[in-house]
Amino acid sequence: MRILLKNANAVLKEGTQLVDILIENTKIVKIDTNIETNAERVIDIEGQLVLPGLIDVHVHFRDPGQTQKEDVVTGSHAAARGGYTTVWTMPNVDPVPDTAEKMKKMVEHNRSKSIVHIEQYGSITKKRTSEELVDFKALKDAGAIAFSNDGNGIQTAEVMYEAMKQIKALDLPLAAHVEDESLMQHGVMNEGDTAKQLGLPGISELTETAQLARDLEIARNTGVHYHVCHVSKARSVELIRRAQRDGVNVTAEVAPHHLFLDETMITMDNPMMKMNPPLRTLKDRQALLSGLLDGTIGMIATDHAPHTVEDKTGSMKTAAFGITGLETAFSLLYTKLVKSGICTIEQLVQWMSSQPAQIFNIQHAGELKSGEIADLTVMNVDTQYKIEKKDFASKGVNTPFVGQQVYGRTELTMVAGKIVFQRKGQN
Ligand SMILES: NC(=O)N[C@@H](CC(=O)O)C(=O)O
Ligand SMILES: [Zn+2]
Ligand SMILES: [Zn+2]
Numbered sequence: 001m002r003i004l005l006k007n008a009n010a011v012l013k014e015g016t017q018l019v020d021i022l023i024e025n026t027k028i029v030k031i032d033t034n035i036e037t038n039a040e041r042v043i044d045i046e047g048q049l050v051l052p053g054l055i056d057v058h059v060h061f062r063d064p065g066q067t068q069k070e071d072v073v074t075g076s077h078a079a080a081r082g083g084y085t086t087v088w089t090m091p092n093v094d095p096v097p098d099t100a101e102k103m104k105k106m107v108e109h110n111r112s113k114s115i116v117h118i119e120q121y122g123s124i125t126k127k128r129t130s131e132e133l134v135d136f137k138a139l140k141d142a143g144a145i146a147f148s149n150d151g152n153g154i155q156t157a158e159v160m161y162e163a164m165k166q167i168k169a170l171d172l173p174l175a176a177h178v179e180d181e182s183l184m185q186h187g188v189m190n191e192g193d194t195a196k197q198l199g200l201p202g203i204s205e206l207t208e209t210a211q212l213a214r215d216l217e218i219a220r221n222t223g224v225h226y227h228v229c230h231v232s233k234a235r236s237v238e239l240i241r242r243a244q245r246d247g248v249n250v251t252a253e254v255a256p257h258h259l260f261l262d263e264t265m266i267t268m269d270n271p272m273m274k275m276n277p278p279l280r281t282l283k284d285r286q287a288l289l290s291g292l293l294d295g296t297i298g299m300i301a302t303d304h305a306p307h308t309v310e311d312k313t314g315s316m317k318t319a320a321f322g323i324t325g326l327e328t329a330f331s332l333l334y335t336k337l338v339k340s341g342i343c344t345i346e347q348l349v350q351w352m353s354s355q356p357a358q359i360f361n362i363q364h365a366g367e368l369k370s371g372e373i374a375d376l377t378v379m380n381v382d383t384q385y386k387i388e389k390k391d392f393a394s395k396g397v398n399t400p401f402v403g404q405q406v407y408g409r410t411e412l413t414m415v416a417g418k419i420v421f422q423r424k425g426q427n
Helices: 072-081 100-113 136-141 157-170 193-198 206-222 234-245 256-260 282-293 329-338 345-359
Strands: 002-012 015-024 027-032 041-044 049-052 054-059 084-089 117-122 146-148 173-176 225-228 250-254 376-380 409-415 418-422
Touching: 002 345, 015 345, 049 345, 054 072, 054 329, 054 345, 072 084, 072 100, 072 409, 072 418, 084 376, 084 409, 100 117, 100 136, 117 136, 136 157, 157 173, 157 206, 206 225, 206 234, 234 250, 234 282, 250 256, 250 282, 256 282, 256 329, 329 345
Parallel strands: 002 041, 002 049, 054 084, 084 117, 117 146, 146 173, 173 225, 225 250
Antiparallel strands: 002 015, 015 027, 049 376, 376 409, 409 418
16 A cells, blocks of 8 residues: 655655655655645645644553553544554552463453554553562563553662662663652642632642652662653752662653643642642643753653542542543644744654653654654644643543644544544545
């Protein structure tokens, strides 16, 4: 099968250029101006943006265990609709992939159901409880590409130290949800004036920073690739920046909601504004953006966390933590960062595709290039549209961004040469 994309405004390594892209079976075979060839399918992109497929290394698909919230089919359709061609799924599912057997089963299920590339994190400990380590080698052999206990932090230095040593020996990344539970005190939003006004229990910055400081020292000692999930505090960015200067092998991600929302926007007890880590302050948002712009934070990850309507109704005191992200991320980032002149489209592509690929050693992804796997996405950045629940492919419609007017709508997503999403009306 040969597919020719005509008039693509393609974000290439050498800059954004108007080109034609020829795809043969699973690969890009030629990128050039005016390719004249016979192809089974010719699609006129009409000057719209073509990006290397987006990569999200932090998503929750709830499969197995909570498929009322999401499953691999709906999650991967949400990914495709958001322009993502690769996702890495977190292991806070039931059962937790903490043995080779469970891991193998998950990997097989993921691969058979997903319409995008999918990789699975193994857990760091049995049942993710900070006690007994998994058999890392066995999990790696069964398909784990990295390890994480996301949803919970590792509560003792001893367990983290052992985990880092063993994961380093296997040369895989450790992605950390940093949260000291002894400091959490049943908090549901950022500790501060807004929490006081609303009468809601707060989550202190130390919950994140104290454990992060501990981990950075253990990472320095062990040399492991330590990746910090969903950084939320200015102080965390500073700690990571210093550790990088000191030569610690630390990388980090930020979620769109931590860039664009803060506690002052929580004007009432609203479960849609509840996520972990919580929305922080304007100063934190600015520091996260600076961290992205200066390279301290290498990538954007959505932390796509779908929940049922019931789980996100009522008070923040009892609602579940987390919001969905795959289908809104690009639009929000394009509108609020690129359109407003804060960064270039090339930078955004670095954070959403090229750098996740580089940092996590994802082969044949992150760049539009002849000879590479044809993972790409076509974005219409000229037409404004409204984020609406009814359009979501995800089972989770729990996001405070519903109703926002944005630019950057996915028109087409291609995974290994196969069109997995195409907006109706597109030729
Ligand atoms: N981020 C969240 O608020 N929730 C995540 C867990 C996590 O990422 O820690 C979830 O699984 O729902
Ligand atoms: Zn987490
Ligand atoms: Zn998460």
